[in-house]
Amino acid sequence: MARAALLLACAALLALGLGLPPGAVPAAHATSGYAQAEVIVHGHAIRVDVADTEAKQTLGLGGRRHLAPDRGMLFPYADHGRRAFWMKDMFIPIDMIWLDNDTVVHIEHDVPPPAPGTDDSALPIYQPETPANFVLELAAGRSRSLGLRVGDQVAFRFDVH
Numbered sequence: 519m520a521r522a523a524l525l526l527a528c529a530a531l532l533a534l535g536l537g538l539p540p541g542a543v544p545a546a547h548a549t550s551g552y553a554q555a556e557v558i559v560h561g562h563a564i565r566v567d568v569a570d571t572e573a574k575q576t577l578g579l580g581g582r583r584h585l586a587p588d589r590g591m592l593f594p595y596a597d598h599g600r601r602a603f604w605m606k607d608m609f610i611p612i613d614m615i616w617l618d619n620d621t622v623v624h625i626e627h628d629v630p631p632p633a634p635g636t637d638d639s640a641l642p643i644y645q646p647e648t649p650a651n652f653v654l655e656l657a658a659g660r661s662r663s664l665g666l667r668v669g670d671q672v673a674f675r676f677d678v679h
Contacts, residue, residue, distance in 0.1 A: 558673040566592040580607030585657040598649040611658035616650035623648040
């Protein structure tokens with residue numbers, strides 16, 4: 519049943535191209551300016567800011583100085599593609615997890631922030647071979663502490679207030 523609900527949510531995401539079904543998530547979280555959701559990984563709920571606009575996706579977690587183990591950021595996309603990420607303006611190390619709907623297809627563990635003063639042209643690009651329509655960013659080490667592996671299933675809860 520949960521898988522069917524996820525697939526329906528993903529279908530709505532793809533059909534609307536907006537990142538979230540209408541009315542499923544509050545327009546903005548009062549303290550962060552981001553819609554909120556939960557990603558359920560091996561029974562653990564991780565509260566995520568949803569980067570559901572191009573501007574939010576471009577900024578990502580850039581500029582943040584802390585990310586709690588039970589927090590993260592979710593990047594939903596209306597189509598499947600080989601999503602490339604970098605660590606521009608990042609101050610904290612993170613784990614990057616690429617998802618094909620509800621299935622983990624790639625994980626980059628413990629991605630370090632760039633050294634101060636690093637030119638954007640020198641930043642590494644992280645991109646899997648496998649297309650994805652979601653990317654999840656967590657605090658560095660969190661994917662390992664959860665036992666997350668390629669092929670694992672996650673669930674989404676978009677009706678979080």
